[in-house]
Amino acid sequence: MNQPAGYASPGELWLLPQSELEDLEISYPQVLKIVEQAYKAVRNGGSRNPVKTIVEGADERSLSYSMVALDGDSDTVCFKAVYEFDPQRTRDSYGFHSFIFLCDDTTGRPIALMDVVKLGPLRSSATSALMARAVCPDARSALVMGTGVQGQMALPMLLAALPNLERLRVYGTYEEGLRAVRKSVTDSHPDRDVEFVDDVPKAAAEADIVLGVSGLSAKQEVRRDWMKPGAIAVLLGYGVHADVLHGSEYRIATDAEQMRATCDDLRAEDGSLPPVDAELPDILLGHTPARKDATDVVFAYNSGMAVTDAALGRYVADLALTAGRGSRVRFW
16 A cells, blocks of 8 residues: 555654544444454454553553554554553543554555544444454344443444344443433434343343443443343443353453453452453454354453554544645654
C-alpha cells in the first residue's frame, strides 16, 4: 500500500485528535472485515504482535501499558501507549490518556499520531462480534452487560456480524447509558429496539450471546450456572464472573499468552488458569474449531491486540484524509 502524499510532508507529523475523528462515515461491516483480516494476517500475512508491556504504579495509583505491532496486510506499524490514573476509581480522580503512532512500513514515513478513545472500543467490539459469530452463527438473542462506550458499540457491531439477531437486551444502572445504547441501535437499525433488563439471571439464561463490557463499578456479573447450553460469554471488561471461565466446556482467546499476562482477576485461589482451547486467528482461518460440541458453554477472552489498532487506524486515517481532517506540525 503506497502512502498518499497528503499524510504529511517530510519533517511533519499529522495530528488526529478525537475531535477531528467525529462524524466520519465509518462502516461497521467494513470494520469487521478489516479486523478479521488483521487477525488472519497474524498467522499468514507477515504480521507481528508481541505481548503488551504493563507497568502498575504503587498502591494501584496508575496503570500503564504499551504495545507495538505490524499489520502485514496493510504494511502499517502501530505504536500504542495507554496511561490510566486511579484505574480502580478509588480517588475520584480517574484519568485516561492513550494514542497510537502509525507508520507506513513500505515508505518508512509516519502516517499520523491519533487519539484512540473511540478507535479502541471500535476494534474491541468488532473482535467480540467475530468471536460471537464464530461460536454462535445462528444466535437469536444477545445480552450486553454494561452501557459505557463499549456497551454502546456492542449491539450495532453484533448486528453487522449477525443480522438475524432478534432479541437485543442490555443491563445497566445508569439511565443516560441505557438511553445511549438504545440510540446507538436505532440510529443504525431504525426498525430494531433494545430491552432493558432487571433480572440478570433470567436474561442470561435466555441469551445465546453474553457480552461483559462493564467497567470496574459493575453491579452484576453473569455466573456460569445461569447460562444455557450452547451459549458464549465474551469478556472484554467486567460483567462476566470468573466461574464462567473456570466452568466452561471450551475457552477461546484473541491471544493465550496475552490473556495470561492480563487476566489476574480471573485466576483461581491457587493462581491457576484453565488452558485456552483455541485462539481467534486460528478459528477465523478454519484451523481450529470455535467449539467442540453444540451444547458447550464457551468462554471468550477479548484482549486488545495492537495489530488490529494498526489495521483499523490505517482505515480511519484514510477516511480522515479524504475528509480533510487533522493538522500538520513541524516535528522532526
